[in-house]
Amino acid sequence: MTSLLESVLTSVRRFPGRSAIHDGRPVTYSQLLTLVRRAAAALPPATSAPALGAVLVNRDAPGYAAVLATLWSGRGYVPLNPRYPVRRNAAMLATSGAGTLVVDGSLGIDLIELTAGLPEQITVVVYGGAGEPAGAVRARHRVVRVDPESGEPARHDPVDPAGDVAYLLFTSGTTGAPSGVPVRQQSVLAYLAAVAGRHDLNPDDRTSQTFDLTFDLSVHDMFATWQAGACLYPLSARALMQPVAFIRRHQLTAWFSVPSAAARSSALGVLGAGTLPSLRWSIFCGEPLTAAVAAAWQSAAATAILDNLYGPTEATIAVTGFQPGPDVSAWLGDGNGVLPIGHAFPGQQATVHVAGAPAARGATGELWLAGSQVAAGYWNDPVRTASRFVTGPDARWFRTGDLVRADGSGLLHYHGRTDDQIKINGFRVELLEVDHVLRTACDRPDALAVPWPSASAVEHLVAVVARGGDRAPRQIIDACARSLPGYMVPRRVLVVDEIPRNPNGKLDRKAAAALLQEGGQT
Numbered sequence: 001m002t003s004l005l006e007s008v009l010t011s012v013r014r015f016p017g018r019s020a021i022h023d024g025r026p027v028t029y030s031q032l033l034t035l036v037r038r039a040a041a042a043l044p045p046a047t048s049a050p051a052l053g054a055v056l057v058n059r060d061a062p063g064y065a066a067v068l069a070t071l072w073s074g075r076g077y078v079p080l081n082p083r084y085p086v087r088r089n090a091a092m093l094a095t096s097g098a099g100t101l102v103v104d105g106s107l108g109i110d111l112i113e114l115t116a117g118l119p120e121q122i123t124v125v126v127y128g129g130a131g132e133p134a135g136a137v138r139a140r141h142r143v144v145r146v147d148p149e150s151g152e153p154a155r156h157d158p159v160d161p162a163g164d165v166a167y168l169l170f171t172s173g174t175t176g177a178p179s180g181v182p183v184r185q186q187s188v189l190a191y192l193a194a195v196a197g198r199h200d201l202n203p204d205d206r207t208s209q210t211f212d213l214t215f216d217l218s219v220h221d222m223f224a225t226w227q228a229g230a231c232l233y234p235l236s237a238r239a240l241m242q243p244v245a246f247i248r249r250h251q252l253t254a255w256f257s258v259p260s261a262a263a264r265s266s267a268l269g270v271l272g273a274g275t276l277p278s279l280r281w282s283i284f285c286g287e288p289l290t291a292a293v294a295a296a297w298q299s300a301a302a303t304a305i306l307d308n309l310y311g312p313t314e315a316t317i318a319v320t321g322f323q324p325g326p327d328v329s330a331w332l333g334d335g336n337g338v339l340p341i342g343h344a345f346p347g348q349q350a351t352v353h354v355a356g357a358p359a360a361r362g363a364t365g366e367l368w369l370a371g372s373q374v375a376a377g378y379w380n381d382p383v384r385t386a387s388r389f390v391t392g393p394d395a396r397w398f399r400t401g402d403l404v405r406a407d408g409s410g411l412l413h414y415h416g417r418t419d420d421q422i423k424i425n426g427f428r429v430e431l432l433e434v435d436h437v438l439r440t441a442c443d444r445p446d447a448l449a450v451p452w453p454s455a456s457a458v459e460h461l462v463a464v465v466a467r468g469g470d471r472a473p474r475q476i477i478d479a480c481a482r483s484l485p486g487y488m489v490p491r492r493v494l495v496v497d498e499i500p501r502n503p504n505g506k507l508d509r510k511a512a513a514a515l516l517q518e519g520g521q522t
Helices: 004-014 029-040 061-072 086-096 111-115 135-140 185-199 217-227 243-250 259-268 291-300 382-388 431-442 473-481 509-518
Strands: 019-022 026-028 052-056 076-079 100-104 123-127 142-146 165-171 179-184 206-209 231-234 254-257 281-284 305-310 320-322 348-354 364-371 389-391 396-406 412-417 421-424 427-430 447-453 458-466 492-496
Touching: 004 029, 004 061, 004 185, 004 217, 019 029, 026 029, 029 061, 052 061, 052 086, 061 076, 061 100, 061 123, 076 086, 086 111, 086 165, 086 179, 100 111, 111 135, 165 185, 179 185, 185 217, 206 217, 206 243, 217 231, 217 254, 243 254, 243 259, 254 259, 259 291, 281 291, 291 305, 348 396, 382 389, 382 396, 421 458, 427 431, 431 447, 431 458, 431 473, 447 509, 458 473, 458 509, 473 492, 492 509
Parallel strands: 019 231, 052 076, 052 100, 076 165, 100 123, 123 142, 206 231, 206 254, 254 281, 281 305, 458 492
Antiparallel strands: 019 026, 165 179, 305 320, 348 364, 364 396, 389 396, 396 412, 421 427, 447 458
16 A cells, blocks of 8 residues: 555445445445545545645544545645534644645534634535535635535546645643644554454454544544454444444444543443354453453453554554453453553554663563654654754654553553653643643633543542632633543543642642542532
8 A cells, every 4th residue: 555545445436335334324335435425526636745624524524525535635634523612623723734625514614713823725625515605714715515414426537646745633732722743644644554454354244433533543443443444333322331232233343442431331241241242353442441341341342353453644654563362350460450551563663661661571661662653753843843853873763651560571561651641531730731721711820630530440530629719610621621622621620729739849739639539629
C-alpha cells in the first residue's frame, strides 16, 4: 500500500458488493465510494504541502466518507468533534491551518464562531442537512453545499498526498491549549501491517467502532477494518453503555474499546460465561487493563483471543501488545494487578530509561519509543518537540512519560506516569491544561483540578478552589464547559480555606487530593 486511502480503495475494487459500514443500515463498499466521490467533488485538489482538511461529522457513513474524501483531495484529515465546545473546535481548526472543512449540516454547528478566527479563506463543504450557512460565513469563505444522497460525484482520480501527513490529531496540552500531533502516512501503514499480522481480519468479520474520530484509536477501527474488506459497526454513546447487547445483536467478531467499557459491563454483572460467543478478537487500549476486568471479559468471550495494546498518539495508535492466552486469571496476582503491555511491534523499539540512560533489566523507568511509527514532533511547536523527542546516535526517540518495568523476558509492565497526565475513559488529559482553564474560570490562581477517586482509576475531575473568590461553583463549571470537552470539565467544586503547597511553593496536587478524600464544602 502506498497511502491510507489506497488501503480502502483496494477493498472497494475487491469487494464492491460487501458491506463496509452498518450504521443502522448496510452500506456497501461501492456505495461508500459514491459517498466519498460526492464529497470529494466539492474539495479543491491540494497543490502544496503540508495540506490539511478538517472534518466535523458524525460517526456514520457520510461522516466516514468525509474523512476519505479529504484524503481523496490529497490532504491529511483533521478531525473536530461534535461533542466539543465550539471554542475548542475553532482553536483546533485555526491551529491546523486546514484549507478545507467538511461539516455535517445536520449538526447545527455555529459556523460563524467556528470560522471567525481563521486568517485566510477556506472551502467549507456543508455535507447534508437543511438550511443555509449564515451570510457572514459566505462573505468570508467559499461555501459549497453537497447532498450525500444525490450530489454529483467527483470525476477526477484521487490526488497524490501533498505531503506525508495522514492525519493531525490534537491531544490535551500542558499550556492551556491542545497540542497537535501530525502522523505520517508511512507510520499508519506500518501500524496497519503490524495489526494485520496480529489479528488476521477477513471480509467476513464484523468490527466495532467505539471511538470518537478525535481519538486516534478510531484510525484502527476504520482502516484495519476496511483494509481487510470487513464491515464496521459504529456504536452510539448509549449503545456503548451496553456493549454486550450490541455485540450479541450484531454478532460482532472483533471488539475494540478502552478497558472502561469492559469494566462497566463487569460491574453490571452482564459478562456471564459464554455470553459473547461470536467474538474472535477482544482488543483493548487507551488505559491500563486490570487482570480482573480482563478475566471477566474473557469468561464471556471464551473463544476470543484477548489483546492488550499500548501506545501514545505520538507513536501511531499502538506500538506494543500483549496476548495473555486463554487463562487470563493467571495474571490476577501479578504485581499491581494490571496486565503487561507486552513487547514492541516488529520494526519498533521500546526501551526503559532512568535519568536519561538505558536502565538495567528489572528497573522501573520511563518508556522511550523509536521506529517508523514515531511522529516527527508536535505541530508548529518546536519547544515542546525538543522536550519530548530526543535524537540519539542510533534513532530518534519519543519520551512517553510512562513508567514501565521490563521483566526477565523483556515483557513490559506499566507502572503509572512521571507527570500530571491522566486518562479518563481512555482520553488523555493534561491536568495542567485543566488547571489553566479552571484558574481563568475562577479568576484566581489558587485552583487545581484533582482526579477522583484516584490518579490511577479516574472517573471524573474535581476542582479544588481556595476560598475568597466571587464565582459560584456552578459558574466555574459552566465557564470550564465553554472551553473544555465534557470529560475534562470538573464535575464539582470543593472550596477550601487554603490549598497546600509543596516545599517549592507550588500548589500541591497530592495534598489537595487528600483534602478531597477528607471532604469539604462544595
